[in-house]
Amino acid sequence: MLTDDHRAVTIVVPTLREAPNLEPLAERVAAALAGRGLAWELLLVDDDSDDDTLDVAGRLARRLPLRIEVRRGKRPDLSQAVVQGIAHARHDRVVVMDADLSHPPERIPDLLAGLDAGCDMVVGTRYTAGASTAEDWGLARVLNSRLATLLAAPLTACSDPMSGFFAVDRRALPDPADLRPVGYKIGLELMVRGRLRVGEVPIAFDDRRRGKSKLGWRQRLDYLRHLGRLYLHVFAGGSTRGSGPRR
Secondary structure, three states, X not given: OOOHHHHEEEEEEEEOOOHHHHHHHHHHHHHHHOOOOOEEEEEEEEOOOOOOHHHHHHHHOOOOOEEEEEOOOOOOOHHHHHHHHHHHOOXXXXXXXXXXXXXXXXXXXXXXXXXXXXXXXXXXXXXXXXXXXXXXXXXHHHHHHHHHHHHHHHHEOOOOOOOOOEEEEHHHOOOHHHOOOOOOOHHHHHHHXXXXXXXXXXXXXXXOOOOOOOOOHHHHHHHHHHHHXXXXXXXHHOOOOEEOOOO
């Protein structure tokens, strides 16, 4: 049942040296939610950036509903940053997205509509009818993404479990103490361990235009470690595959 909180949302964005992207991201989020009767906040969870990320965020917070949390002295970890953001959000409906403008803020209302329709989680997918990826994606990136998705296929029916753009009702999530994410695929962790009803919304996925990608071999190895944990959880623990209606 929807409560008054269905008119509010927290947008959680993990950051690590994303100063050039913060202002256009915040402006696009504000424009996407303007006039919709939504109370909203943009919550940045920063992994102790050593650029101007915090300075830019501080300036934006003077004119927009933006908050900043900093994970100081810890190994950068996108999944842990997202878990912290979800735990500290002011609202139960939470949207998670990257800071690099690869995810379109204009689709946030569609993700929230999926929660209103009864899903526990709604994923912005690159791999369903009406979705697309940037034309300048190289073959290596396409193959890397498709292989990662294929490896996760036995765990979930979601077409894009690698997506970092999703909305979730945190009341449907497992206890944070039960989560075991490693690396950057927190969405897959939530849908598998939470056995969530997952919906999908097609998006146009763009490529990073400013700043440097954090994806390297260490993150790819972390993903394989994460997969191993989830396979053990599902096939040794008797869990079921997270799936749901696709939009």
